[in-house]
Amino acid sequence: MNRLLKKMLCVLAAALLLLGGVGVHADETPEKVTVxxxxxxxxxxxxxxxxxxKGLFQKHGLGVLFQNFYASSGxxxxxxxxDLDVASTGSISAIALMAxxxxxxxxxxxxxxxxxVEGIIAREGIKTLADLKGKRIAAPFASSAxxxxxxxxxxxxxxxxxxxxxxxxxxxxxxxAMGSGEIDACAAWTPHFNxxxxxxGNHLLVNDxxxxxxxxYKLGPGPDLLVVRTEFAQKYPNTSKAxxxxxxxxxxxxxxxxxxxxxVLMKLTNLSMEDQMTVLNDIEWVPGDQxxxxxxxxxxFVTGMQQLAEFLVKHKQIDTAPPVKEWxxxxxxP
Amino acid sequence: MExxxxxxxxxxxxxxxxxxxxxxxxxxxxxxxxxxxxxxxxQILSRAVKMIENGQLISHTLASTRRVMVGxxxxxxxxxxxxxxxxxxxxxMAVFDPIISLLRPLPSMSWIPLSLLWLGxxxxxxxxxxxxxxxxxxxxxxxEATKSIDPLxxxxxxxxxxxxxxxxxxxxxxxxxxQIIAGLKVMLGIAWTCxxxxxxxxxxEGLGFMIMNGKEYFQTDTVLLGMVMISITVxxxxxxxxxxxxRLLPWTR
Numbered sequence: 001m002n003r004l005l006k007k008m009l010c011v012l013a014a015a016l017l018l019l020g021g022v023g024v025h026a027d028e029t030p031e032k033v034t035v036x037x038x039x040x041x042x043x044x045x046x047x048x049x050x051x052x053x054k055g056l057f058q059k060h061g062l063g064v065l066f067q068n069f070y071a072s073s074g075x076x077x078x079x080x081x082x083d084l085d086v087a088s089t090g091s092i093s094a095i096a097l098m099a100x101x102x103x104x105x106x107x108x109x110x111x112x113x114x115x116x117v118e119g120i121i122a123r124e125g126i127k128t129l130a131d132l133k134g135k136r137i138a139a140p141f142a143s144s145a146x147x148x149x150x151x152x153x154x155x156x157x158x159x160x161x162x163x164x165x166x167x168x169x170x171x172x173x174x175x176x177a178m179g180s181g182e183i184d185a186c187a188a189w190t191p192h193f194n195x196x197x198x199x200x201g202n203h204l205l206v207n208d209x210x211x212x213x214x215x216x217y218k219l220g221p222g223p224d225l226l227v228v229r230t231e232f233a234q235k236y237p238n239t240s241k242a243x244x245x246x247x248x249x250x251x252x253x254x255x256x257x258x259x260x261x262x263x264v265l266m267k268l269t270n271l272s273m274e275d276q277m278t279v280l281n282d283i284e285w286v287p288g289d290q291x292x293x294x295x296x297x298x299x300x301f302v303t304g305m306q307q308l309a310e311f312l313v314k315h316k317q318i319d320t321a322p323p324v325k326e327w328x329x330x331x332x333x334p
Numbered sequence: 335m336e337x338x339x340x341x342x343x344x345x346x347x348x349x350x351x352x353x354x355x356x357x358x359x360x361x362x363x364x365x366x367x368x369x370x371x372x373x374x375x376x377q378i379l380s381r382a383v384k385m386i387e388n389g390q391l392i393s394h395t396l397a398s399t400r401r402v403m404v405g406x407x408x409x410x411x412x413x414x415x416x417x418x419x420x421x422x423x424x425x426x427m428a429v430f431d432p433i434i435s436l437l438r439p440l441p442s443m444s445w446i447p448l449s450l451l452w453l454g455x456x457x458x459x460x461x462x463x464x465x466x467x468x469x470x471x472x473x474x475x476x477x478e479a480t481k482s483i484d485p486l487x488x489x490x491x492x493x494x495x496x497x498x499x500x501x502x503x504x505x506x507x508x509x510x511x512x513q514i515i516a517g518l519k520v521m522l523g524i525a526w527t528c529x530x531x532x533x534x535x536x537x538x539e540g541l542g543f544m545i546m547n548g549k550e551y552f553q554t555d556t557v558l559l560g561m562v563m564i565s566i567t568v569x570x571x572x573x574x575x576x577x578x579x580x581r582l583l584p585w586t587r
Binding site: 071073076077080093096097099100101102104138141142165166167168169170173176177180182183317318319 | 368369370450451454455456535536537538543547549550551552553554
């Protein structure tokens with residue numbers, strides 16, 4: 001009887017384990033199979049693009065739709081309005097939205113570190129930063145390039161209101177303005193950065209490595225941040241986790257197989273293979289296993305973001321510095 | 335309900351505005367709408383105070399007013415003679431009608447790429463956007479005003495020996511001027527709608543710039559303040575315009 005009971009218990013336990021196993025598997029199944037991602041041709045969106053093109057999200061049962069936005073502000077606005085589920089954004093927009101008090105989004109990672117694919121490009125005749133005095137400089141306002149210009153000018157003791165003319169210009173309008181001589185220098189990011197540098201007579205005046213926070217904390221003027229719509233992450237935790245898995249597999253692929261990735265990225269950026277590889281070689285990708293250290297414990301990246309928020313207050317770009325830590329969704333950080 | 339006096343009418347308008355603002359404030363304060371999507375009037379007021387103190391609000395308003403007024407005045411200066419000429423000549427109207435019809439539906443924003451190529455990122459480019467946005471509709475108003483003159487009056491003047499110039503000076507101009515002025519008042523409002531397009535590229539000041547920059551930083555209070563300032567400025571200019579109209583057209587009082 002005991003033997004029979006034991007056998008029955010064993011069968012029951014095995015069945016429970018099996019059921020439990022199935023249960024765990026069923027629990028991990030994405031609740032929603034489509035994810036709308038907000039991106040652009042900026043390098044911060046390469047992992048999402050590679051993940052889609054190489055079927056890495058599909059492997060986790062997800063179909064990811066890549067929606068293009070010109071600027072981070074538009075992308076973030078759409079995210080909190082509920083039109084996007086996940087996005088990568090320049091941190092200036094994220095900090096501005098935090099300062100506006102929106103809890104409609106949360107951050108869960110940072111995928112890259114770059115310092116040589118954004119900078120100030122000048123025309124012939126402007127050899128040093130001091131030569132910018134009295135000149136016309138363009139930057140897309142409320143962007144990392146704008147922050148870089150403000151910081152560099154401050155380091156040089158130049159007042160953007162008095163010592164020169166700082167104009168608000170989109171990066172795609174810069175080549176024409178530089179070509180016609182209407183502006184003397186401009187701040188831009190890749191891929192326009194590379195295109196501007198390739199124009200005859202143009203040269204690099206300074207890049208992100210000269211940004212004051214980069215010198216102190218290795219933090220660029222607008223580091224990339226992965227963000228999720230709060231409601232989406234709460235309603236679809238498995239989908240969110242599956243996205244994170246696929247996403248960081250794409251990051252690994254960018255680290256290990258850059259040439260293979262460059263082939264699919266050329267479709268997004270319209271760069272030549274050579275330029276695309278140059279951009280890729282300038283990026284330091286942050287894999288999934290380093291995310292917790294940056295975002296949670298000790299959270300160096302978040303500390304850097306806080307410094308950046310205070311920098312924006314100092315330069316009168318936002319009213320108050322939000323406590324960035326409150327916008328980190330720890331459960332989604334890999 | 336009948337409203338007999340202007341005072342009563344004003345009182346009703348003020349009460350309506352106060353109720354509207356109070357309801358808006360309450361909706362925001364009670365948390366029905368996130369401030370990011372709709373800030374409370376008090377928040378907008380506080381932003382206005384801050385921007386008045388640092389001088390930004392005045393400088394943005396003046397920059398936009400200058401752009402709108404220059405663009406609008408140039409547009410009117412071209413549209414008035416051309417419109418009167420076309421309105422009084424069937425032949426030239428037939429020649430230019432297809433071109434005007436092509437230009438009329440184009441929004442001011444559609445002129446940005448061409449204006450950038452032709453004029454670069456200068457102030458003239460910004461004036462040109464206001465000009466292009468208001469020229470074709472102004473021209474149509476003036477043509478219609480000129481056409482509305484009773485042909486009997488023109489014939490009578492000619493029969494009394496008036497020359498073409500006399501007819502223009504004594505009949506067409508005084509007859510069409512009230513309608514032209516009324517049209518220009520409407521067009522001034524339309525010229526202000528072009529300011530966002532005009533200040534979209536390479537601007538560093540102006541209400542359009544202020545709205546777009548506020549949008550970039552998710553400062554919805556700044557965006558709404560910019561919108562309110564456009565409305566207030568248009569209202570002030572409208573009052574000035576009415577005074578000018580009364581002086582120019584004393585017979586219409």
